[in-house]
Amino acid sequence: MSRIDPGFASELKKYGARDFSACFNCGNCTAVCGLTEKDANFPRMLIRQGMLGQKEEILASRELWLCYACGDCSETCPRQAGPGDYMAALRRYAISSYEPTGLTKLIFKSNPLFILFTLLLSVLLGFFLFTLKPDHEVARWLFTILPYDVIHNMGLVIFSITGISVIWGLATMTLRLTRNKVKTEGSKNNIWKALTEVVNEMATMNRYKTCDIEEDSYWKEKPAAVQPWFVHWSIMWGFIGLLVATVLDFMLKDPATAIWWPSRILGTIAGLFLVYGTSLAINYRMKKVTKAYSETRLADWMFLWFLWIAGITGFWLEVSVTFSFDHLLNHLVLLVHTIISMELVLLFAFSKFAHAFYRPLALFFYFKNGQGNK
Ligand code: SF4
Ligand code: SF4
Structure with a gap:
């Protein structure tokens, strides 16, 4: 498991994530997403990892790329945490992390x-x-x-x-x-x-x-x-x-x-x-x-x-x-x-x-x- 980085949440906002810290982990987003499966628990799991700053887990995630940005989860989030936008922001973060020039x-x-x-x-x-x-x-x-x-x-x-x-x-x-x-x-x-x-x-x-x-x-x-x-x-x-x-x-x-x-x-x-x-x-x-x-x-x-x-x-x-x-x-x-x-x-x-x-x-x-x- 990677080290925890509390500053990571504000870093992700620069990539387009909104107030995902408002998430209270209810699991609605995962339940509503047509692409989640028993062994692909997103976006909730990735939101937890983002809050804790577990960058390594996020960059090693296959589930991150299963999302097609349909926005279903954002429509139903009771906390307006924008899980769909959050997933898109994570993908931007991942693209910029894999690429070597900066x-x-x-x-x-x-x-x-x-x-x-x-x-x-x-x-x-x-x-x-x-x-x-x-x-x-x-x-x-x-x-x-x-x-x-x-x-x-x-x-x-x-x-x-x-x-x-x-x-x-x-x-x-x-x-x-x-x-x-x-x-x-x-x-x-x-x-x-x-x-x-x-x-x-x-x-x-x-x-x-x-x-x-x-x-x-x-x-x-x-x-x-x-x-x-x-x-x-x-x-x-x-x-x-x-x-x-x-x-x-x-x-x-x-x-x-x-x-x-x-x-x-x-x-x-x-x-x-x-x-x-x-x-x-x-x-x-x-x-x-x-x-x-x-x-x-x-x-x-x-x-x-x-x-x-x-x-x-x-x-x-x-x-x-x-x-x-x-x-x-x-x-x-x-x-x-x-x-x-x-x-x-x-x-x-x-x-x-x-x-x-x-x-x-x-x-x-x-x-x-x-x-x-x-
Ligand atoms: S992002 Fe919204 S729907 Fe998903 S777990 Fe958090 S509060 Fe619930
Ligand atoms: S935006 Fe992504 S995570 Fe949200 S419901 Fe659509 S496919 Fe699932």
């Missing part, structure tokens, strides 16, 4: 720093892009101020830091999760069964579907296509599809400009899902349709808007390439699209985006340990 800590805690960092990164990426087109008029002007090699190498260093941070974060999390021996009543699964369960969850979001199913839930009568699980599914698979299409486009080059080419078809379908999912998510947060959407931090807004802009500018470029529109504006849109897309990839290790690889890893160990076996 950058995530700074940008999660300070909005001005986050904006400054994002703007600086945009400028650097813009410069870097011009190194890929050294004959461009703007590039030639740029190189009179900063030499080509300096800009190019800076870009490569930034990409390398991101790659190393992702690998480091995954390795750190794996070490912590494997050290945490959770006793279960079910039998353990082998690697393939656990992997199959993770892939199944990513493909179907079956666990997420079990959230928000009470009779009085806002989503109860709504069609599946607008429910939070499908919005999440659309954003996730839209982004993955676009990444794959971009890699294929890059490898195939010329044939990819034809609209019927498989990578273009994949890109179009994935882009539609991405724009659809992000539009709904932004709309829900603007209207604060349920408690889960009532508090949105700047980092979450920027993440959603970046994804949305990447999708919309992608369609703009698709139309202009298909119909051979040649206008200065298209070059500007291309620059914005490329910078935003690269920022998303670079912020992968340093933002909420990191949950895309931490959640599957935690789920893998959860299933492998036999937890979640019905």
Whole structure:
């Protein structure tokens, strides 16, 4: 067991936790959460650990990543302790603790720093892009101020830091999760069964579907296509599809400009899902349709808007390439699209985006340990 740290509660508030110290341990939140099980007692257990400052237990928790932030628990908490927000804050804390540079800590805690960092990164990426087109008029002007090699190498260093941070974060999390021996009543699964369960969850979001199913839930009568699980599914698979299409486009080059080419078809379908999912998510947060959407931090807004802009500018470029529109504006849109897309990839290790690889890893160990076996 780790040492107790009473100052940890105020630290967590910087990551977005509210008055969780008001919690009187009634267990309502755990009872109402559709994802808790006998051997996955959250959020109540994690709230106790947060109050005591048991950081090691929190960072070694698989249960932390089982939560889909549906907000059911916050709706029913008699003390307004915000257990749903608390879980999201813990995940921000965990992401910043696994990541080795300390950058995530700074940008999660300070909005001005986050904006400054994002703007600086945009400028650097813009410069870097011009190194890929050294004959461009703007590039030639740029190189009179900063030499080509300096800009190019800076870009490569930034990409390398991101790659190393992702690998480091995954390795750190794996070490912590494997050290945490959770006793279960079910039998353990082998690697393939656990992997199959993770892939199944990513493909179907079956666990997420079990959230928000009470009779009085806002989503109860709504069609599946607008429910939070499908919005999440659309954003996730839209982004993955676009990444794959971009890699294929890059490898195939010329044939990819034809609209019927498989990578273009994949890109179009994935882009539609991405724009659809992000539009709904932004709309829900603007209207604060349920408690889960009532508090949105700047980092979450920027993440959603970046994804949305990447999708919309992608369609703009698709139309202009298909119909051979040649206008200065298209070059500007291309620059914005490329910078935003690269920022998303670079912020992968340093933002909420990191949950895309931490959640599957935690789920893998959860299933492998036999937890979640019905
Ligand atoms: S967070 Fe609220 S619902 Fe959960 S145990 Fe504490 S007081 Fe009860
Ligand atoms: S936010 Fe939803 S999934 Fe997360 S602990 Fe609360 S009820 Fe469970």
